[in-house]
Amino acid sequence: xxxxxxxxxxxxYYGMLAEFPAPRELVHACEHVRDAGYKRWDAHSPFPIHxxxxxxxxxxxxxxxxxxxxxxxxxxxxxxxxxxxSSVDYPLVISGKPFFSWQAFVPITFELGVLGGAVAAVVGMxxxxxxxxxxxxxxxxxxxxxxxxxxxFISIESWDPKFDLEATRNMLERLGATHVELISADSRVGAS
Amino acid sequence: MKSSAAPTEDNISHDPVDGRxxxxxxxxxxxxxxxxxxxxxxxxxxxxxxxxxxxxxxLLGLLxxxxxxxxxxxxxxxxxxxxxxxxxxxVNFVFWIGIGHAGTLISAILFLFRQKWxxxxxxxxxxxxxxxxxxxxxxxxxxVGRAWVAYWMMPIPNQMGMWPNFRSxxxxxxxAVSVYGMVSFLFWYTGMIPDLGTIxxxxxxxxxxxxxxxxxxxxxxxxxxxxxxxxxxxxxxxLATPLVLSVHSIVSMDFAVSQLPGWHTTIFPPYFVAGxxxxxxxxxxxxxxxxxxxxxxxxxxTLRHFENMSKIMLVTGSMVGYAYGMEFFIAWYSGNPYEQFxxxxxxxxxxxxxxxxxxxxxxxxxxxxxFKKFRTSVPLLFILSIFxxxxxxxERFVIVASSLHRDFLPSSWGYYKPTFWDVSLFAGSFGxxxxxxxxxxxxxxxxxxxxxxxxxxxxxxxxxxxxTAPERAMASLEEEPTY
Numbered sequence: 001x002x003x004x005x006x007x008x009x010x011x012x013y014y015g016m017l018a019e020f021p022a023p024r025e026l027v028h029a030c031e032h033v034r035d036a037g038y039k040r041w042d043a044h045s046p047f048p049i050h051x052x053x054x055x056x057x058x059x060x061x062x063x064x065x066x067x068x069x070x071x072x073x074x075x076x077x078x079x080x081x082x083x084x085x086s087s088v089d090y091p092l093v094i095s096g097k098p099f100f101s102w103q104a105f106v107p108i109t110f111e112l113g114v115l116g117g118a119v120a121a122v123v124g125m126x127x128x129x130x131x132x133x134x135x136x137x138x139x140x141x142x143x144x145x146x147x148x149x150x151x152x153f154i155s156i157e158s159w160d161p162k163f164d165l166e167a168t169r170n171m172l173e174r175l176g177a178t179h180v181e182l183i184s185a186d187s188r189v190g191a192s
Numbered sequence: 193m194k195s196s197a198a199p200t201e202d203n204i205s206h207d208p209v210d211g212r213x214x215x216x217x218x219x220x221x222x223x224x225x226x227x228x229x230x231x232x233x234x235x236x237x238x239x240x241x242x243x244x245x246x247x248x249x250x251l252l253g254l255l256x257x258x259x260x261x262x263x264x265x266x267x268x269x270x271x272x273x274x275x276x277x278x279x280x281x282x283v284n285f286v287f288w289i290g291i292g293h294a295g296t297l298i299s300a301i302l303f304l305f306r307q308k309w310x311x312x313x314x315x316x317x318x319x320x321x322x323x324x325x326x327x328x329x330x331x332x333x334x335x336v337g338r339a340w341v342a343y344w345m346m347p348i349p350n351q352m353g354m355w356p357n358f359r360s361x362x363x364x365x366x367x368a369v370s371v372y373g374m375v376s377f378l379f380w381y382t383g384m385i386p387d388l389g390t391i392x393x394x395x396x397x398x399x400x401x402x403x404x405x406x407x408x409x410x411x412x413x414x415x416x417x418x419x420x421x422x423x424x425x426x427x428x429x430x431l432a433t434p435l436v437l438s439v440h441s442i443v444s445m446d447f448a449v450s451q452l453p454g455w456h457t458t459i460f461p462p463y464f465v466a467g468x469x470x471x472x473x474x475x476x477x478x479x480x481x482x483x484x485x486x487x488x489x490x491x492x493x494t495l496r497h498f499e500n501m502s503k504i505m506l507v508t509g510s511m512v513g514y515a516y517g518m519e520f521f522i523a524w525y526s527g528n529p530y531e532q533f534x535x536x537x538x539x540x541x542x543x544x545x546x547x548x549x550x551x552x553x554x555x556x557x558x559x560x561x562x563f564k565k566f567r568t569s570v571p572l573l574f575i576l577s578i579f580x581x582x583x584x585x586x587e588r589f590v591i592v593a594s595s596l597h598r599d600f601l602p603s604s605w606g607y608y609k610p611t612f613w614d615v616s617l618f619a620g621s622f623g624x625x626x627x628x629x630x631x632x633x634x635x636x637x638x639x640x641x642x643x644x645x646x647x648x649x650x651x652x653x654x655x656x657x658x659x660t661a662p663e664r665a666m667a668s669l670e671e672e673p674t675y
Contacts, residue, residue, distance in 0.1 A: 027653040030415075043415035046222060047386070047642040048422050051653055052415045061423040071431075081347060085355035094359055104359040107442055111364075111371040114435045118375045118428055122382050125424035129417040132409035139412070147413040148390040148642075150222035 014137035014185045015041075015157040016168055017144060018177035023049045026152040029175040030055040033154060036171065040160040044144075044153040066124040067117045074116020078109040137183050155183070215309055215647050218491030222645050225492070229387075229639045230394055232487045237634055240486050245630045251623020258616040259330070263339050269613045276596045276608035281335035283588040284618050286443055287471070288328035288625075289369060290464075290584060292376070293436055294472020295321030299379060300432035303425075309500055311643040312493045315387075316483065317476050318380040319636070323628040324475075325373040327621040332366075334617075361445040368442040375435055379428045385411050385421075387637040440468040447591065453534040454595030457522065463515035470508035470554070471584035473501050477577035481570060483633060492639055495568050502558075502567040505580065509558035512587070516555065534595060542607055543594040546586050553583025 020026040023045065030043050034057040043056060053060070079102070086092075087099035097104070126132065138144050138155060147153055154177070156168055165182075172180050220228070262269060272279040295317040302310040333342050345366045347356055356363050389411035392404035411417070441461035448460040477498065484493040523535040539547050557579045560566040567573070598605045632638065645651055 022655070023651055023653045024655060044413040045415065045418070046226075046390070046413055047645040047651060048418040049415070049651070049653055053419050056415055058416065058419055061420045063420055063423045064427060067427050067431075082358040085347060086358055090353065090355045092357070094357060097359060101359055107361075107364040107438065107445075108358060108367045110438060111367045111435070114431050115371045115374060117431050118378050121424045121427045121431070122378045125382070125420045126409065128420045129414070131411070131417070132406075134405060134410045136410060136412060139410075144412075145393040148386065148393045148411070149226045153413075 009159050011158050011185055013158045014183040015155055015160075015163070016172065017138065017141055017181050017183050018154045018156075018172035018175075019143060019146075019179040020152045020154065020176060021178055023152060025176045026154070027051060027055045029154055029172070029177070032171070032175050033156070036162065038156055038160050038162050040157040040163075042155050044138075044147045044151075044155065046148055046150060046152075061128070063121065063124050063128060067120045070120030070124075071113050071117030075109050075113030077116075078112035079105060082108060137185055141181060141183055143179065143181065158185075214649075215312070215494070215496070216492055216644065217494055220491060220648070221650065222648070225644055225648075226390060226394075226641055228489060228492060229637050229641045229644075230391060232633060232638065233391060233635065234394070238486055240482075241630060241634065244626060248623045248626035248630060251620050252627045253620075253623070254616050255330075255620025255623055258613055258620055259334055262334055262613065262617070267335060267337050269611060271608055271610045271614055273606070273608075275599050275604050275606050276593055278592050278596065279608060280589075280610050280614040280618055281331045282446075283585065283592050284621060285328050285331035285335075286464075286588045287585050288324045288331075288621065289372075289443055290440065290468035290471045290588075291475045292321040292324035292328070292372070292472060293440060293465070293468035294476050295319070295324070296372075296376060296379075296432050296436040297469050297472065298476070299383070300429040300436065303429040304433060307500075308647045309497055311640050311647055313476065313480060313497055313501075314643070315380075315383065315640045316479065316632075316638050317472075318376065318383070319629065319632045319638070320472075320475060320479060321376045322373070322380060323625050323632075324472075325369065325376060326628065327625050329369065329373065330617075330621060330624075332369075361442065361449045364442045365446055368439045372435060372439045375428070375432055379432055382421075382424060382428060383640055383643070384636065385409060386413065386642040387640065389413070390641055391637060437465055440464045452595055452599075453523075453528070453530040454538065454591065457519065459515055459518055459522070463512065466508045466511035466515065467554075467584060467587060470505060470512055470558075471580060473505050473508070474577040474580035474584070477501055477505075477573055478581065479629065481574045481577070483638070487633065487638070489639065492644060495570070498570065498573055499564070499567045502561045502573060502576075506558050506561035509554055509561075509580070513551075513555035516551065530600065533598075537598055538590060538594040541594065541598065543590060543597070546590050547594065550583050550586040550590050553579045554587060557583070 018029075020029055026043060026045060027049060030052065033041055034055065043052065045052075082105040083100055083102075086101075086105075091099045093099075143151070144153065145151075154172065156163060156172075162168075169180050216225070267281075270279055270281070272281075295314075298310050298317040299314045299321075303314075333339060336342055336345075344350075345356060345363065385408055388404050388408035392401060392408045395401045395404055441464065444460035444464035447455035448457060450456060480493055480497070484490050520535050520539075523531045526532075538544075557576050560572070560576065566576075593608050597608055649655055
């Protein structure tokens with residue numbers, strides 16, 4: 001079940017979880033955490049917030065390129081399949097048309113191209129996000145259950161070079177966090 | 193009709209100066225949206241749910257019996273014979289596939305057009321798509337006669353050394369419909385992952401937590417995840433949009449590529465796509481009128497949604513009406529006597545009753561949607577949506593039966609009538625559809641909760657700021673798209 005395990009370094013704490021009251025405060029706080037130079041941190045919200053990738057300084061997703069490759073791959077294999085079955089392996093004259101009547105092969109080529117792209121979009125998205133990951137230290141926090149309802153959080157991992165129990169907590173509180181808690185690494189149930 | 197939770201606010205009139213009417217009514221905040229959507233999954237289902245489940249379950253049983261008898265005895269139990277070799281099976285197939293198209297239109301095309309109102313209805317419309325495709329797939333599966341070799345439709349290496357004929361529209365259809373089913377499912381499931389996380393985090397029992405936790409795949413609302421997620425969702429929408437247009441175009445080619453008068457026409461692909469969307473919106477409306485009242489979602493699925501849907505039905509219904517007229521024009525203009533006979537026979541021959549039912553339901557009845565009074569009257573919308581469902585079924589029946597029953601040789605003319613088993617399979621497919629929809633309403637979040645929250649004013653990170661401030665205006669100009 002390596003897929004479900006979170007590859008984390010050893011340590012007593014996973015990190016620090018700070019709750020913010022609303023999207024506005026969360027975006028504002030993220031800009032500060034980004035500028036403070038933290039690298040191993042994340043924001044959590046019940047829905048995607050406009051402008052968040054920029055506030056966190058994230059690079060744009062490479063997913064579209066993955067989809068392009070697999071979409072073209074699906075289309076190419078569809079055309080090859082139709083060419084090989086209709087004109088090499090089982091050539092059969094139908095209505096006097098050429099064996100390789102590529103015009104008639106366009107619909108299936110298109111459909112399989114779409115299928116390749118769609119599967120790549122979903123599987124690629126999950127892979128880039130390292131999902132499924134059914135166990136995670138953050139799930140140890142009762143308060144974190146609000147993240148799929150109306151909670152807005154920032155989590156900073158303890159393995160971040162700038163992480164400091166005192167300084168990080170102070171910064172988060174100064175940024176308007178309504179609640180800051182330390183997340184234990186022990187709730188890493190997947191590691192057992 | 194009005195329940196206690198019925199919205200009193202009006203969101204069907206736009207203010208042209210100061211922005212738009214709210215999409216969500218009833219003073220909801222993020223948490224109350226979650227509560228409203230999760231309630232049907234957590235509370236005891238209302239009596240109406242049990243009644244529909246029992247009724248559709250019985251019809252589902254009928255479907256099982258009919259299918260078994262069909263496979264046992266063969267398609268001789270149907271009314272098909274020469275000259276009408278394609279009967280209700282193909283009619284029902286096209287009918288159900290068409291219904292599905294509105295779900296994809298709402299989830300993909302309206303998403304690309306940034307029609308934010310779609311978020312309240314897209315989940316249930318997508319579910320409808322998947323169940324409609326399931327119903328549709330039954331008919332080509334069983335009408336091949338020897339259902340146990342239906343896998344020959346797929347390019348699977350076999351001991352006969354044979355491959356399917358890729359030059360046939362019927363094979364294109366196999367690929368189009370199965371890809372459509374798979375992509376619709378992926379789209380539906382991907383959209384549901386965050387909401388499954390919501391249900392997981394609210395669950396009280398261990399089994400619920402495990403099941404929904406497994407389905408949510410460990411979603412934790414991470415902004416890094418949202419970025420890839422939004423990218424994936426946009427790409428799926430962009431892929432599903434041409435896909436949905438291709439599917440019904442290819443379905444129409446099952447007919448249009450043949451050389452039969454009444455089928456052999458170039459207008460079929462766009463005409464079928466418009467009809468599909470038309471019928472699908474009617475089905476969405478039928479379902480949502482009931483669902484929103486039973487599960488008290490009137491503030492999320494509002495009158496404005498119905499008004500927008502009826503506008504789309506007016507457009508697509510008129511497109512279909514135009515296509516009906518254009519078929520007659522081309523029949524006359526082509527100078528082909530067989531073509532002309534087919535169409536005169538269609539409107540005034542033995543199947544005239546079906547033809548005029550179709551015209552009344554599909555072309556005349558949606559014209560009421562020109563008037564706002566009718567677009568916002570829920571009982572009338574419900575009745576008209578049923579009319580359109582009926583009319584669109586008859587459209588496919590007219591195309592199939594009236595084109596086939598009088599071919600080139602008058603001595604072989606006939607009149608096609610369905611048997612009990614034709615009817616029972618069709619009724620049974622409704623059982624499957626409503627049974628699945630009932631289960632969906634009870635066990636999965638029927639409104640895209642995370643998406644609905646994004647269309648609320650509070651979700652804007654600039655909420656509460658002075659919108660007229662110059663720096664705010666400049667900032668919004670500099671903002672880059674997030675994906």
